[in-house]
Amino acid sequence: MFVKKELLRMKAIIFDLNGTMINDMWYHTLAWEGILNEDLGGSFTREEVKQNMYGKNHELLVRMFGEGHFTLEEMDRLSLEKEKRYQKAFLPELSLLPGLPEFLEKAYQKGIPMAIGSAAIPFNIDFVLDGLNIRKYIQVVVSADDVAISKPHPETFLKAAQLLNVEPADCLVFEDVPKGAEAAANAGMQAIILTTTHEPSEFAGQHNILRFTADFRDEYIENLF
Template identity: 55%
Template sequence: MPSKTTAFLFDLNGTIIDDMAFHAKAWYHILAEDLGADLTFEEVKQEMYGKNAEVLVRIFGEDHFEKNEIEELSSKKENYYQTAYKPHLELINGLQDFLAQAAAANVKMAIASAAITDNIGFVIDNLNIRQYFDALVSADDVSTSKPDPETFLKAAEKLNTAPAACIVFEDAPKGVEAARNAGMRCVVITTAHPKEDFAQYDNVIGYIADYTDPYIKNFFQQP
């Protein structure tokens, strides 16, 4: 394990499960088909980061929707997503064993995600992995989304762990940037972006395709 590491912080979407395509389809359904936004599917994929409310404000403007409308649209989007994705719900290859090994090595673990609390529960309860996580931080727990460091700093605080002792597992550039802003090292899983998209970040310590990669297996070898 890299020196002075006592905690692993996991993003959710694209990091624990490979579900970003289902989020993209759900957002396209809401934004382009239901609301009539002039966006291609690829443009929707570029905009679907941060909290659901932030996505809607970014595309339609600050005063376009009332608060209750945003809440209804957010709920509708997540219903589209969960209904479509549930038959395909599975952990990224190797993660079950990796979590078990980390727990056996007394590594503290948290989920630190821009997903809403309900979506985190949907994943970890259907996959029976809640017991591995000592803390959960969702979009509902922070005021500012990634790349702001608040999500990761709150997770470290809940784990009573210094930021420098955390390793973040992320799949998105804004997540890696958030980890850097929090003073944390990051392992990138290349489910959604190639290595080239992370070239500017000096906190990346490795790249993996999934959790069977020998690089992270070495995290549990004692010196």
């Protein structure tokens, strides 16, 4: 469905990673459930876990258990353990969303610079870029390690635009979560939302969204070029 009709300015593309380029958020949810409830003795519902899965891993742990509950070293260990469990479970299903391989190649042939702006740690971003052999398409990566403030703060997307040497208003963002769409809005960027994780109704009140779509085979996306 269309959300708004206005001229799209697109000189660069910034992708979120998880849930946007790959449909893996279910595996992140299960990995976090195991860490939070089984390992750490929590009693969080799946919906509570899902709603708190944004930003850096350390920030999630603080949101769930409170400030000062873990040392930095403990959060580092828990974060890495969660990602190892996620990668092991998701590896057999590792693939780009339908239509994205063709989209990446078309943008690449058109000379449109592309970046990843994600709250994932480099360990997970490399898992996707190298596991799917798509590193040639991505000129810039901004990970959790590269920013001080996570989405919905615009730092991730603004830094990606700066590194691409493109004005923020000329960047198109692909996202899958409300906080990510909000971060794009805060950066002055338009967004297309992949509905792998959240329903369109969960983005109510966000005015920078051009389109909701299940994958990259959407006619609107195919006609972007």
